[in-house]
Amino acid sequence: MTLSSINSVLFVCLGNICRSPSAHAVFRHKSEAAGLDLKIDSAGTAAYHQGAKPDGRSQKVGESRGYNFSGISARKVVQSDFENFDIILAMDDSNFSDLISACPEHHHHKIRLMTEFSQAYADQSEVPDPYYGGAAGFEFVLDLIEDASDGLLNQIKK
Numbered sequence: 528m529t530l531s532s533i534n535s536v537l538f539v540c541l542g543n544i545c546r547s548p549s550a551h552a553v554f555r556h557k558s559e560a561a562g563l564d565l566k567i568d569s570a571g572t573a574a575y576h577q578g579a580k581p582d583g584r585s586q587k588v589g590e591s592r593g594y595n596f597s598g599i600s601a602r603k604v605v606q607s608d609f610e611n612f613d614i615i616l617a618m619d620d621s622n623f624s625d626l627i628s629a630c631p632e633h634h635h636h637k638i639r640l641m642t643e644f645s646q647a648y649a650d651q652s653e654v655p656d657p658y659y660g661g662a663a664g665f666e667f668v669l670d671l672i673e674d675a676s677d678g679l680l681n682q683i684k685k
């Protein structure tokens with residue numbers, strides 16, 4: 528798929544309260560700053576936190592770096608997402624395989640790993656789940672997301 532023609536991006540993690548809402552907020556900010564008009568959303572493979580605001584630890588790190596989480600609340604991935612988004616970015620291998628299992632085969636090509644777009648962190652294969660860890664994990668998640676968001680934007684702008 529050539530990314531220069533995409534109009535919509537869905538970020539996916541497990542709970543949709545830490546990693547994917549952070550990617551949503553970061554990529555929304557960066558794409559708007561680049562003058563792009565993209566549909567951006569995030570969702571979880573699980574519904575544990577349906578309707579919840581992003582985790583306070585993710586918001587604290589994100590807001591300290593200038594990102595805005597307004598309007599973002601957790602929801603589960605639904606079948607229409609596979610139709611309605613041009614690219615669906617999984618944060619880790621488990622999210623990726625859960626998405627592939629749920630997605631009709633003709634849309635499998637839309638599902639990619641966020642870290643495919645890493646630049647400075649090209650040695651990292653996943654954005655790791657920070658939920659049960661400490662503050663450093665949340666900072667690292669933001670580092671990876673900022674880096675991969677820049678990589679994704681560079682490909683979309685080509």
Ligand code: 4NP
Pocket residue numbers: 540541542543544545546547575656657658
């Ligand atoms: P996320 O993190 O997938 O980055 O939103 C998690 C949030 C909640 C849980 C696990 C991971 N949980 O087990 O409730």
